[in-house]
Every structure is written in C-alpha cells, then in structure tokens.
Amino acid sequence: MRREGDVRRMTARPANAHQAHILRLLRDEGPNSRAQLGEFVDLSRSKLAVEVDRLMEIGLVANNGLAASRGGRRSHNIRLSPELRFLGVDIGATSADVAVTNGELEVLGHLSKPVDVRDGPVAVFEHVLDMAGKLTAAGIADRFDGAGVGIPGPVRFPEGIPVAPPLMPGWDNFPVREALSQDLGCPVMVDNDANLMALGEQHTGVAKNVKDFLCVKIGTGIGCGIVVCGEVYRGVTGSAGDIGHIQVDPDGHPCACGNTGCLEAHFSGAALARDALMESGHPGELAERLASSGTLTGADVAAAAAAGDPAAGDLIRQGGGHVGQVIAGLVSFFNPGLVVIGGGVTGLGHSLLAAIRTQVYRRSLPLATGSLPIVLSELGPQAGVIGAARLITERVFSPA
Amino acid sequence: MRREGDVRRMTARPANAHQAHILRLLRDEGPNSRAQLGEFVDLSRSKLAVEVDRLMEIGLVANNGLAASRGGRRSHNIRLSPELRFLGVDIGATSADVAVTNGELEVLGHLSKPVDVRDGPVAVFEHVLDMAGKLTAAGIADRFDGAGVGIPGPVRFPEGIPVAPPLMPGWDNFPVREALSQDLGCPVMVDNDANLMALGEQHTGVAKNVKDFLCVKIGTGIGCGIVVCGEVYRGVTGSAGDIGHIQVDPDGHPCACGNTGCLEAHFSGAALARDALMESGHPGELAERLASSGTLTGADVAAAAAAGDPAAGDLIRQGGGHVGQVIAGLVSFFNPGLVVIGGGVTGLGHSLLAAIRTQVYRRSLPLATGSLPIVLSELGPQAGVIGAARLITERVFSPA
Incomplete structure (x- = not known):
C-alpha cells in the first residue's frame, strides 16, 4: 500500500x-x-x-x-478528531473481515471475503491489504492512525507474534505486527480473535458496562475471550481462553492437536461438517444438500435443522451439550456476570443456545448461575473488527 | 471473650x-x-x-x-507497631485452625483442633473463641486489631455471609462477620478457605511475587483460589474457584450436590475414604488399617501408599488423574504462572503431584505449560491462617 x-x-x-x-x-x-x-x-x-x-x-x-x-x-x-481512521482486521480460519472505523469506532466501511488461513501469512495479508486498499479507494480513509489484527490462534501479545497456532501452518513466529506495520505505515497490534470479539462486545455490544464476562467464539475452532474488571485477561504467555482443547470425553474423537476427546473435535464448524456427512446416509434435508452441492458445512446443518431435519437438530443439541459442559466448568471456576456466544456457528441460533443453557444451569452452582445471562452475540462479524480497532486505540490513546 | x-x-x-x-x-x-x-x-x-x-x-x-x-x-x-495483633481463623470441614500474628503476619501462636463444620456456626465459633481465648491467656495478645475467617464454602464477600455452602448445613446466610465482630470486638472479614490459602501463599509461600496463579485446595471438598494481577478474583457473586463440581466423568459417581461425576465425588478426602473401604476387601495395608481402627481416611491411604500398598497407590494415581484433568482445563483457560496444590490431601505427596502433572503437561497447550510450575504448598495449615490475617489487614490498612 x-x-x-x-x-x-x-x-x-x-x-x-x-x-x-x-x-x-x-x-x-x-x-x-x-x-x-x-x-x-x-x-x-x-x-x-x-x-x-x-x-x-x-x-x-x-x-x-x-x-x-x-x-x-x-x-x-x-x-x-473526525479525521481519525482505524483499521480493524479479523482473520478467521476460512475468511477475513476488514473494516475502517472513526475514533468512536463506528464502522464506516466493512469488507469480508473467503480466505484460507492455511495459505500462510503472506498470502492472507495480500488479501487484507487489497481489502484495505479498496476501502481507501472508496474515499473512506486516506491513511490509518492504527490497525488492530485478530488471528484464530494464540499470540505472544507484547510482540504481536502467533505462537504454534494449531490451525495455522506457516504462521508460527511470523512477525505479524512488524510486517503489517511496515505495509500500512501505522502502529499495529495483534491479538487472538476471541479476545477481539470480547473487546467489540464490550465497546458496543451486549457486554457494554459488564466488568467480568466470557465471550465464547465457536467457528472452525473454539476460543474464549476473558474480561476481568473491564480488561482482557491474556494469561502469563498470552494463551488464556484456549478452551478448544479441554477434554469433553476421555474416549472421544481424535483431535488435530494429538489428544482425544477435545471440545473442538466434538463441536466446531469442522466437527459439525464431519458429523453431518455421517448422518447424510439417511434420507432427509442433509442428504439432499449433500447431493446438490457435493459437500456439507456447519451452515448446511443450521439450514437443515431450521427445515426440521431431525438428524441435524440432534447434531446441534449434542454439540451444544458439549460446549455447555465446558462452559459449565468455566462458570463454576470464573463466576462471570455474562456469557456471550459468538462466531460462525451462532448461525445455529437458539437451539444451540438452549442446549448450552441447559447444561450450564444444570451443572453449575446456583450462586454462580442465579443471575447469569447466556446470550448470543448481536454484533456478528462486526464484533471482531470493532474489537480490533479498539485494541489499537488502547495503544494510540495512551501516553507515548 | x-x-x-x-x-x-x-x-x-x-x-x-x-x-x-x-x-x-x-x-x-x-x-x-x-x-x-x-x-x-x-x-x-x-x-x-x-x-x-x-x-x-x-x-x-x-x-x-x-x-x-x-x-x-x-x-x-x-x-x-509491635503491638499489632491479628487473628487468623481457618475453618475446614473437620477441623479449625486459629492463629495470632503480628503486623508482619508472622505466626506467634497457632492452635488446631478437630471440629465438625456440620455442627453449625454457633458450635464451631464456640470452639474458635475458646482457642482464641487460650492464645490470649498464653500472653500472645491482649486484644485483636482484626480477624480474618475462612470457611469451606462460597461466601457473599462484601457482607461476609456464607451462601448455600453444600458441605455446611446450618450455615446458609449466617451473619459470620457481624457475629464474630461482636464477640471479638474488632473488625472481621470472611472469605472462602481456598482464597485465603492463596493469600497466604502469596504473602510468604511459594507464590510470593507471582502475579497470576491458582491455588487448588484439596480437603474434604475441593476449591481453587484465583489470583489475577496480584489480587484475589472472587467473581461477580463470590463463588469463583468452586471447581469441586466440575464434571470429570458423565457416567461417574453421584455427588452430594445432586449431579453425577463431579470432581469432588471422584477425588477428595471423603471420596478417597470411600474408595479405600472398597479396596480394603483385599489383603494388604488398607485391610490391616481398617481392622485396627475400624475406619479408613485419606491419611490412611497416604500411609498405605507410602508402605507400598499397590491398591492405595492406584487410588492416588486415579484421583490425581481426575484432579489433573480439571486443572488441565483451567490451565488452558486461565494460563497461570504457577499452580499450587494444598489442603489435607497434600499428605499424599509426590505421587499425587506426579499424577496431576502428567495430565496437565499432556493435555494443555505447550504455550500454557512451557514454563508452568505445579508445586505442593510448603506452608501447610499455616497458609490458611496467614491468609486470613492478611485478608483483615487489607481492610485495617486501608483508608477508613
């Protein structure tokens, strides 16, 4: 650029x-x-x-x-200043979102496109810079005062470097912050995508004015943003919230991480697509969708469930039960004031939420669940880009 | 008094x-x-x-x-002032510890005796006041500048009131702070016992100078003190760290809380005694101990394991594996800088620690375990009373 x-x-x-x-x-x-x-x-x-x-x-x-x-x-x-412009970048496993905001973090322009994170950082950031260029060409910004970037894996936060992210071959130790900062000519900060979703929900979503809450992001993988006293808690090495590999079944599915029975191996976009394929042998909405497109995704399961396919409904209830089982443990441990569920799988909607709530309200202590709202994100894909913009303002709006 | x-x-x-x-x-x-x-x-x-x-x-x-x-x-x-005196009270399910400290929280006198928390608050505090009286009669203190009290259940922290503590019939909503404050004639603060253990370890134990850590207390029940940025995190209603009812096995033992497969139902002083009874049918150290005393406790299992009884060793390894399974999840979620294991069951020693470490290092992400010490408490029963004294100094040493 x-x-x-x-x-x-x-x-x-x-x-x-x-x-x-x-x-x-x-x-x-x-x-x-x-x-x-x-x-x-x-x-x-x-x-x-x-x-x-x-x-x-x-x-x-x-x-x-x-x-x-x-x-x-x-x-x-x-x-x-009405001239302030921040760039919010949210990289998912299969898509990238790029938005431009003003100083109040209102989204002035937002582009999204399918991107495979496994193509590596150079290819992915080419797409990102291309989208940022389109937004500037549209007259929304002529420069950026800073950019925030979310990636779907653990980040060594002070340096803005991904560390051994399981879903992201080629990203380990890539200097994201330094490279993008040179390309964009502005300060850049990098964080885990679930943390940015939490920052977005805190800025203008359901978590506004909540001091202690969890933001569970369910997409291709599963992560959790943790907010303590109004601040994102990242843990001592930046991996806090990595809940996708918590065990839900000792005798469960093998996981890409090498263990068995991880939450991600039982419920995530990828696991849902795998399970849907197994169910598509029986006649029904899933089988028809497979026949017409040659593949099945989490979105197909959502659509099939909405169309009344019982197998798809069961998949969502079972998966929601597994997520609920993990969240129940986190609620007992962390006693949050709010749990927000977001990410691509929230397209599964209220039957997912019902399955999660059932587990949490049944399993956690009454004192912890007595006044605990468990809600879906209302910001959708904007949560990540607003959170990314907020992240960089934390730096730009602090003493040099 | x-x-x-x-x-x-x-x-x-x-x-x-x-x-x-x-x-x-x-x-x-x-x-x-x-x-x-x-x-x-x-x-x-x-x-x-x-x-x-x-x-x-x-x-x-x-x-x-x-x-x-x-x-x-x-x-x-x-x-x-060398005349400052604080009272630290740590009430367990089956014992009470009472200590007097100076302003630097050095223990000047410490008494412990078997007390059944199920006898209710009035009976238990009679014992506590009796012990405090003995310590003053010994010339260690003539008055108290404040007292901290730990109880083995959730506490509504600002008011110092236990809330529906599962192991403690008769304690629900009992005004512990107010009642003891009147009896002792000094300010009193009340907290969950695992939080006080964390404060004690932070003051003078293995966690000194560690900012983010977990203190897992395994006694009759199981709780966890959570320290974030040097401060105990209690959650929005004071129940944070209540990990004893996290599920470790969906088809597991029934638990006193009404659910099945809770950690406490699989490993705690009570669960260990139950499992030891089942093993005592075979000839060996456990059977001999049962024959000589008519009952078996967690301490018997520790002694039998130390004497080489294979059944006792298996019980500790299985139980440690269950605790490790839960701690692995917490490490993934919270990414602490240190995990301290304490409470009565630490008498089980290094075979317990080994079982916990195996699970955590196998199951949690390398980024979270790369430099994560998992250690036994070195303060033993002093952690709770020092933590209790520290709790009340936080109040006495703050502006009125």
Missing part, C-alpha cells in the same frame, strides 16, 4: 494519563461538553482546558459546537 | 492512600529505613515524614533504631 515518496504523518500520542483518559472517554461516550469531561476526569476547568488545548494542537480532538446550557456560560462540546 | 466494663481501643485507620501504602509495604517487606520507604512510595523526605509521624501518632507504626548508613545522615528504621 505504501508508495515511494509517500509522506505520512504519524499520529501524535497523548502526553499524560489525563489526556489518555479524555481520549478514551470521547471514544466510548462520544462528543461531550467540557463541563462534563471535567467531572469525568476530575480536573478543574482550567486544568482540563490545558489538556484539551494540547490534544487539539496535536490533532486528536476537535470542537463540536456549543453544548446545551446548564445554567451558566455555555460550554463547548469536544469530540475526537 | 468480651467482658462487662472491658474498654477496648478500636484500631485507628490510615487517613489516605500514601499511609495505606506505607503500612502494606511494612507488612510485606518488614522494617525499612525512611529513605527506602520514601523511594517505594514516591514521596519526598518531608512529605513522607508527615505521613509516618501521623501513623506513629495513631499507634500503627513505631521507630526501630537507626538504619545502616548510606553515606549521608543516618536514617531511622520504621516498622509496624
């Missing part, structure tokens, strides 16, 4: 914690009056003015007209 | 965050020079002097002689 002679302004960073706090408030709450901002950050009018003026000078915030009167002199509204 | 006409001084509280910080530093690091304290809390010499003088006036800190020279004028050493 970067051309010879292309002169780019690197986005300035706030100088202190007060400025960082102001930027994050404006990101999460939108435009605000100076008076209200002063109350939020606990600064006097004059001290706030100093910090806001400095943020205006470096181009991170802008005036936004006069606020409604609160009795005295009318206060100016402040907002994040 | 309180007598008519007994005039007690309530312990003063620090006035601000700097004072609280100084008190916690002196608790964790012991006596320190004023010069070093100033560096730790980032205060100028004169501002530190103001805060320290105020803490001396209210009797929380004391002079402790001159510090070693660092070149200039010799600085005074400061320590917590």
Whole structure:
C-alpha cells in the first residue's frame, strides 16, 4: 500500500494519563461538553482546558459546537478528531473481515471475503491489504492512525507474534505486527480473535458496562475471550481462553492437536461438517444438500435443522451439550456476570443456545448461575473488527 | 471473650492512600529505613515524614533504631507497631485452625483442633473463641486489631455471609462477620478457605511475587483460589474457584450436590475414604488399617501408599488423574504462572503431584505449560491462617 515518496504523518500520542483518559472517554461516550469531561476526569476547568488545548494542537480532538446550557456560560462540546481512521482486521480460519472505523469506532466501511488461513501469512495479508486498499479507494480513509489484527490462534501479545497456532501452518513466529506495520505505515497490534470479539462486545455490544464476562467464539475452532474488571485477561504467555482443547470425553474423537476427546473435535464448524456427512446416509434435508452441492458445512446443518431435519437438530443439541459442559466448568471456576456466544456457528441460533443453557444451569452452582445471562452475540462479524480497532486505540490513546 | 466494663481501643485507620501504602509495604517487606520507604512510595523526605509521624501518632507504626548508613545522615528504621495483633481463623470441614500474628503476619501462636463444620456456626465459633481465648491467656495478645475467617464454602464477600455452602448445613446466610465482630470486638472479614490459602501463599509461600496463579485446595471438598494481577478474583457473586463440581466423568459417581461425576465425588478426602473401604476387601495395608481402627481416611491411604500398598497407590494415581484433568482445563483457560496444590490431601505427596502433572503437561497447550510450575504448598495449615490475617489487614490498612 505504501508508495515511494509517500509522506505520512504519524499520529501524535497523548502526553499524560489525563489526556489518555479524555481520549478514551470521547471514544466510548462520544462528543461531550467540557463541563462534563471535567467531572469525568476530575480536573478543574482550567486544568482540563490545558489538556484539551494540547490534544487539539496535536490533532486528536476537535470542537463540536456549543453544548446545551446548564445554567451558566455555555460550554463547548469536544469530540475526537473526525479525521481519525482505524483499521480493524479479523482473520478467521476460512475468511477475513476488514473494516475502517472513526475514533468512536463506528464502522464506516466493512469488507469480508473467503480466505484460507492455511495459505500462510503472506498470502492472507495480500488479501487484507487489497481489502484495505479498496476501502481507501472508496474515499473512506486516506491513511490509518492504527490497525488492530485478530488471528484464530494464540499470540505472544507484547510482540504481536502467533505462537504454534494449531490451525495455522506457516504462521508460527511470523512477525505479524512488524510486517503489517511496515505495509500500512501505522502502529499495529495483534491479538487472538476471541479476545477481539470480547473487546467489540464490550465497546458496543451486549457486554457494554459488564466488568467480568466470557465471550465464547465457536467457528472452525473454539476460543474464549476473558474480561476481568473491564480488561482482557491474556494469561502469563498470552494463551488464556484456549478452551478448544479441554477434554469433553476421555474416549472421544481424535483431535488435530494429538489428544482425544477435545471440545473442538466434538463441536466446531469442522466437527459439525464431519458429523453431518455421517448422518447424510439417511434420507432427509442433509442428504439432499449433500447431493446438490457435493459437500456439507456447519451452515448446511443450521439450514437443515431450521427445515426440521431431525438428524441435524440432534447434531446441534449434542454439540451444544458439549460446549455447555465446558462452559459449565468455566462458570463454576470464573463466576462471570455474562456469557456471550459468538462466531460462525451462532448461525445455529437458539437451539444451540438452549442446549448450552441447559447444561450450564444444570451443572453449575446456583450462586454462580442465579443471575447469569447466556446470550448470543448481536454484533456478528462486526464484533471482531470493532474489537480490533479498539485494541489499537488502547495503544494510540495512551501516553507515548 | 468480651467482658462487662472491658474498654477496648478500636484500631485507628490510615487517613489516605500514601499511609495505606506505607503500612502494606511494612507488612510485606518488614522494617525499612525512611529513605527506602520514601523511594517505594514516591514521596519526598518531608512529605513522607508527615505521613509516618501521623501513623506513629495513631499507634500503627513505631521507630526501630537507626538504619545502616548510606553515606549521608543516618536514617531511622520504621516498622509496624509491635503491638499489632491479628487473628487468623481457618475453618475446614473437620477441623479449625486459629492463629495470632503480628503486623508482619508472622505466626506467634497457632492452635488446631478437630471440629465438625456440620455442627453449625454457633458450635464451631464456640470452639474458635475458646482457642482464641487460650492464645490470649498464653500472653500472645491482649486484644485483636482484626480477624480474618475462612470457611469451606462460597461466601457473599462484601457482607461476609456464607451462601448455600453444600458441605455446611446450618450455615446458609449466617451473619459470620457481624457475629464474630461482636464477640471479638474488632473488625472481621470472611472469605472462602481456598482464597485465603492463596493469600497466604502469596504473602510468604511459594507464590510470593507471582502475579497470576491458582491455588487448588484439596480437603474434604475441593476449591481453587484465583489470583489475577496480584489480587484475589472472587467473581461477580463470590463463588469463583468452586471447581469441586466440575464434571470429570458423565457416567461417574453421584455427588452430594445432586449431579453425577463431579470432581469432588471422584477425588477428595471423603471420596478417597470411600474408595479405600472398597479396596480394603483385599489383603494388604488398607485391610490391616481398617481392622485396627475400624475406619479408613485419606491419611490412611497416604500411609498405605507410602508402605507400598499397590491398591492405595492406584487410588492416588486415579484421583490425581481426575484432579489433573480439571486443572488441565483451567490451565488452558486461565494460563497461570504457577499452580499450587494444598489442603489435607497434600499428605499424599509426590505421587499425587506426579499424577496431576502428567495430565496437565499432556493435555494443555505447550504455550500454557512451557514454563508452568505445579508445586505442593510448603506452608501447610499455616497458609490458611496467614491468609486470613492478611485478608483483615487489607481492610485495617486501608483508608477508613
């Protein structure tokens, strides 16, 4: 994307914690009056003015007209600079989503296309840069102030490097952050895709204002974003939330990881497609879909179940039971305030959710489930790209 | 314990965050020079002097002689008042431990006796107050500046009230904090026993300086203390770490909670005693122990295994495998920096530890286990009482 002679302004960073706090408030709450901002950050009018003026000078915030009167002199509204642009990238096992947001993380443009993560990082990022180029060509952005990237595997977070991701041959130790940062000419941060889904749900989804929650992402693989006291918890080496290889049946299916009975081997997009093939021997919706397309996917199972195919319904109930069994254990252990279910398999909808809820409410302690909502993500594929954009703003909106 | 006409001084509280910080530093690091304290809390010499003088006036800190020279004028050493006394109470299913500590949480006296938690809170606290009375009568303390209490069940933490604890009939909603606070005439805090074990290990045990770790306590029941960023994580309703009812076998033993296949039903002091009885039909160490005492406990299994009884060894390996299976899931989910195994069953020693390690290192992702120590508690029954004392200092050493 970067051309010879292309002169780019690197986005300035706030100088202190007060400025960082102001930027994050404006990101999460939108435009605000100076008076209200002063109350939020606990600064006097004059001290706030100093910090806001400095943020205006470096181009991170802008005036936004006069606020409604609160009795005295009318206060100016402040907002994040309308020119801020962040790139959110969410790489799945079989697709990539790329979106451009403003400073408030509203999605201004979003592209998605089938991409096979097994083609390796160079090929995948060619697609990503191509999509980012299309979004800039459409006039949505002329530069990026930062980019966040999610990948479906464990990430050594400080360095932005994937570590031995089981579904992703060729990605182990690839310097994603460094490579993309050079290509895009802006700061980049990389995280596990389930963590970014959690950040997205926290920013504008069902988890807004929830401090301790879990986000279970069920796609080709299964991962879990963990939020503790409003912050994503990544564990000591960045692999926290890797629940796809928790054992659900000691005598169960062999898993790609080398063990047997892992959750992913019993329920995930891939496992569902495999089980659907086994069921397609009997006449019914699954058999018809196989005959017409030559293959079966998780989406076929969802459609067949919706059409009343009993075998497809059973597959979803059994799989949901396995996921519910693992989530029940996590609820006992972590006692969250909310569990969000997302990812490609949420197309399976409410029969999946019902199977999960049955297990959790039956197996976990009443004290932990007494007021525990278990809900489907409402953001769908936008959760990941919004979360990715939020991830990089955490860095851009913090003191250099 | 309180007598008519007994005039007690309530312990003063620090006035601000700097004072609280100084008190916690002196608790964790012991006596320190004023010069070093100033560096730790980032205060100028004169501002530190103001805060320290105020803490001396209210009797929380004391002079402790001159510090070693660092070149200039010799600085005074400061320590917590040597008169501070905290009571640590750790109630198990079948025993109660009571200890008195100083401000640095060194154990000055420690009593333990068999107590059946099923006798209910009134009877149990009679024993506890009796033991506390014996410790004061021995001249170790003449009053308490605060008491921490651990119980083997879930606690609504802010109020210090047990909530539907499965092993503890009669305790549901009993106002432990309020009742003991009246009896002892000092502030009281109540927590789950596994959380207190974690606090104890953090203060002076194997977890000192570890920020994210798990403390798995295996006694009559099984619980887990979770420490995130140096703080105990209790979950939204205080039941976090309740891992005893995670399912290890869908077709397993019935559990007291009404489900089947719970970890506690397969491995705990109670399960081990039950399984040992079944094995005692064959000639061997277990059969001899049963014949001589008329009953079998977890301790008998440990002794029989140590004496080479193969059936006892098998029981420990099978049970350790079940615990390891659950811990493997928690390691995948939480990616801790350390796992500590404690509680009464640690008398089973290294064959238990070996069985747990085998499961975890085989089942969890290499990124999560690459540098993960799994160790036995070294504090034994002192972990709980030191943790209980630490819990109440968190309150006494915080601004009122």
